[in-house]
Amino acid sequence: MTLVVSALASSSQGNAILLRLExxxxxxxCGLSMRAIERxxxxxxxxxxxxxAILLTHEHGDHALSAGKLARRYGLPVVCNAATHAALGEQLAGAAVELLPIGAAAGIGPFDITSFRLPHDAAAPVGYSIAAAGVTVGLAxxxxxxxxxxxxxxxxxxxLIVAANHDREQLQVAPYPQATRRRIFSSLGHLDNVQTGELLARIGADGRERDVWLAHLSEQANTPERARKGVGRVLQMAGISGLRLxxxxxRATLAPPGTAVWSSDGMLKQKSLFG
Ligand SMILES: [Zn+2]
Ligand SMILES: [Zn+2]
Incomplete structure (x- = not known):
């Protein structure tokens, strides 16, 4: 049994991660338009x-935009906590919603799913730990x-699928209103590359090898290179070497850079999705 994880979209313009097992x-x-998510x-x-099922981390549009529509069109359940359900209100009307309280566990087919609270400015934002086929995917x-x-x-x-949203210096000069910048910087906003590096250093301190997807990179205040270097520098200083970033x-594309696909059998790791 092979678990395959595909990143379909990851940014403030939309997020969607697909997990498949058999x-x-x-x-x-499900933070893309209907057309885009179907495609x-x-x-x-x-x-x-x-x-x-469609699992939601929180109600922000870049995560939940077409969840209700997709659920209604294909008769799919939406899994989220009660506060997220309430915050989405009419958007989920007519969709089957299965409530998963924070910290509770649920099984969907072979997937064992647990949610946990994240500090972010939404009603009750969560990350997920999903175990199946002898491996675990952690998403925050x-x-x-x-x-x-x-x-x-x-x-x-x-x-590990963990945000490395911005570079602090680049955010200072990014063309954002001051209020937006303050929101991103806040402890309920988004992690910068150094904070992400510190989180990963803490997780990686046990020396176990892991694959890490740095997610939700800001278009204005980060670049893939800055993210990799910024996170990598913190890991290096902490003496952590087992994490592959x-x-x-x-967005997933047909042409390079394609997107990331991770497979529990280790054969397809980090291959381009469509290449
Ligand atoms: Zn987001
Ligand atoms: Zn958000």
Whole structure:
């Protein structure tokens, strides 16, 4: 049994991560337009009707934009906590919603799913730890700071999907209104490359090898190179060497850079999705 993880989109313009194991497929976040998410799923070789559930991390548009529409069109359940459900209100009307309280566990086919709280300016934002086929994927994408509790939830992961949103200096000069900049900097905003490096150093201190996808890179205030270098420098200073870093493209594309695909059998690791 091989677990395959595909990053369909990862940025403030939209997020969607697809996990597949045999006949079961789940989508984490659905922050693209209907047209785009349907197209990206088909490009990844999946008919949207063959999804089993849409898990949401929080209600922000770049994570939840078409969750309700996709759920209604294909009769899919949306899995989220009660506060996220309430915050999405009418957007989820008519969709089957399965509530997953923060910290509770749920099984969807072969996937064992646990959510955990993240510090971010939404109703009740969460990360997920998803175990299947003897491996674990840990996802913490929109968060402005990190805690030991988050470290504990992410520690079992073989694949970590963690935001490296911005470079602090680049954010200072990015063309954002001051209020936006303050929001991103805050402990309920988004992690910068150094903070992400510190979080990963804490997780990686056990010396275990892991793959890491640096996600949700800011277009204005980060670049893949800055993210890799900024995070890598912190890891190097902490003497952590077991983490393999890859930055996620903003959208999966047919041409390079394609996107990241991770497979639990180790054969397809980090290959371009469509190349
Ligand atoms: Zn986001
Ligand atoms: Zn958000």
């Amino acid at each position: 006949q079961t497929a789940i989508l984490i976040d 990206h799923l088909r490009l990844a070789g999946l008919d949207p009707a063959d999804l089993h 994408v929109d968060l402005g700071s990190w805690t030991e509790e988050i470290v504990e939830h992410l520690r079992p992961a073989d694949l 890859v930055t996620l493209p903003r």
